[in-house]
Amino acid sequence: MKTFATPRTSLGPLDADAAAGLIAAAADIALVLDEAGIIRDLAFSHAELAREFEGPEAWLGRPWIDTVARDSRPKVEALLLLDPPADQARWRHVNQLSARGISVPLLCSSAPLGTAGRRVVFGRDLRPLSQLQQRLVEVQQSMERDYSRLRQAETRYRLLFQMSVDPVLILDAEQQRILESNPAAQRLFGRGARRSPGRMLSELFDPTGRAAVQALLTTVRNAGRADDVTAHLAEGGEAVLVSASTFRQEGGLLYLLRLTAPGTTAPSLPDAQDKQLKVIEVAPDGFVVTDSGAQILTANAAFLDMAQLTSEEQARGASLDRWIGHQGVELEVLLSNLRNRGAVRLYVTTLQGEMGGQVEVEISAVSVMNGGQPCFGFQIRDIGPRSRPAARAAEGATRSVEQLTELIGRVPLKDLVREATDAIERLCIEAALELTGDNRASAAEMLGLSRQSLYVKLRRYGLGDLDEQQG
Incomplete structure (x- = not known):
């Protein structure tokens, strides 16, 4: 061990307090032992370490070897030798026990103190280093797990690729x-x-x-x-x-x-696609797939019911304009939009059945590629019941417009505007009553009116049996 060459000259006279300060600053924990290895004094470099041991003053008067873990006692004995072997390590790993029995790793070394056989033990806290080592081990284990998963995934990929x-x-x-x-x-x-x-x-x-x-x-x-x-x-x-x-x-x-490859049997559809096909087959809306020329490739049961057909074979290969629209004009418009835009939504037209039946339908369609060739998918929904009130209202509106047109040139413009306002108000009230099943309270709420205001307007336009309703 190399020591100072001229300590008396370079360090000058040191009293006990100065020496204690130097010892305490040189280590995280410092113990002063007598010739029997009993702790006579101790110091900590910071309060956090002192709190970790919870009352280290209890060590005073006890042999240092009794305050360490059992596996560290041989190391303490080696550090307390008065004449240690030349090849003995100066720093030893010692597990110091706290009052709660918690082991704190310290890197310890001892040095003689004066001529009375006393020794000072310098201890460095190894917990930061232990935490780094622990994190290193965890990272290594995590990397090994990742490598193992990658190797397994690569093995599975290779097996699937080859088979x-x-x-x-x-x-x-x-x-x-x-x-x-x-x-x-x-x-x-x-x-x-x-x-x-x-x-x-x-x-x-x-x-x-x-x-x-x-x-x-x-x-x-x-x-x-x-x-x-x-x-x-x-x-x-x-x-x-x-x-x-x-x-x-x-x-x-x-x-x-x-x-x-040629002659290879097509793989079976995944379960999800198979379920989708089953849902489309039993869906309440019609669903039809055609080629680019509107020739039907497949159709579900709902479309067959609307077209009044008994089997899919009757529809397969036939042109969709046989049932959709009038004289093929509307279907041509629909197909033109499909080719240009790729999709059409909520196109309203009529569907003619084989037995002469006719229903109003709403069509949404999309164009997709299949094997390099375009094909069209049509969703056809029967909207007859919900479109009839609107149709009747439109008829009423047409009659009112015709009546107002006849008044042009006969009455002033302000009177004509008032007549138009009254006609629109009457149509709205009639539509609200029809939608609510002639429920006056619900109709008033739908129109944003009080019930009394609705009754006034009903009397004005002569709508409904007001005496029976109010009675």
């Missing part, structure tokens, strides 16, 4: 070069299977299919999704259905292509 019955390719999005291909893809490409990784995607398809697949990839990259396209292979000319999606890996964009 997939559909040919699957993984491409670099920038160069469109094949990075990986599963065994099904290698079998599909025949003699070029072994050299599939590294090949350009354009080499796999004929010129027409190459353009279709390129358009598919561009759409997927820009919009996130696209409908499947049909392409022919360059080797053999077989037709395959190509679907694509994107994902990111190591900061780069990759394509995942799935090819449905």
Whole structure:
């Protein structure tokens, strides 16, 4: 141990208080022991550590070895040796016990104090270091768990990739070069299977299919999704259905292509899609799917009831304008909007049944792509019962307008405006009474009138049996 060369000159005369201050400042906890190892005094560098031990004054007069954990007693004995071996470590890890029995880790070293056999023990609080070590261990364990999950996920991915019955390719999005291909893809490409990784995607398809697949990839990259396209292979000319999606890996964009090989049985629908089809089949609103020429591909039971058909076969293949609108004009307007906008909402028209029945319907429609070809889906709702009050009100309004038109030139404008106001007010009251089933209280609330004001207006326009209502 290297000590000061000229302590008397450099440090000067030190009294006991100055020495005590130096000792207390040199460690988090300092113990003064006599020649028997009994604690005669102690000091703490900060009050928080003193509170942790809760009354360390109880250590005074006790052997230091009795205040530490059992596993630390051999270390205390080694620190208290008067003539320790030269190879013995100067600092030892000691677990100091508090009054509550809590173990506080300290890094301790001892040094002689004067000539009376006394020693001073310097202790450094190891809890911050222990907390850092604990966090390091927790982080390492968390990383090991994450690595384990990643390895398991990669194993599952590899297994699914290899066992997939559909040919699957993984491409670099920038160069469109094949990075990986599963065994099904290698079998599909025949003699070029072994050299599939590294090949350009354009080499796999004929010129027409190459353009279709390129358009598919561009759409997927820009919009996130696209409908499947049909392409022919360059080797053999077989037709395959190509679907694509994107994902990111190591900061780069990759394509995942799935090819449905010829003769491959289509996979069964997921449960969620199967349930959706069942819901559409039994829905109270009509649902029809047609091709781009409005030829019916499928229809549910509600549409068959409205069209007065007994089976779906009667509708399949027929044009939808056979039942919708008048002479095909309205359906052409509907299809034109679908082709231009992709969707139509709440289009009101009529549906003609096979037996001569006619119902007012409200149509919402959407255009989707299926296998590269557009098709239309129509939701058809019967609105006859709810549209009749409005229709009758419209008829009444038409009659009132005709009557007002006849008055033009015969009466002043202010009288004509008053007549129009009265006509509108009468129509609103009639509509409110019809909607509420002739309930005067509900009609008054709907119109924002008091019941008395409503009765005054009913008398004015001669509506209803007021004597019976008030009686």
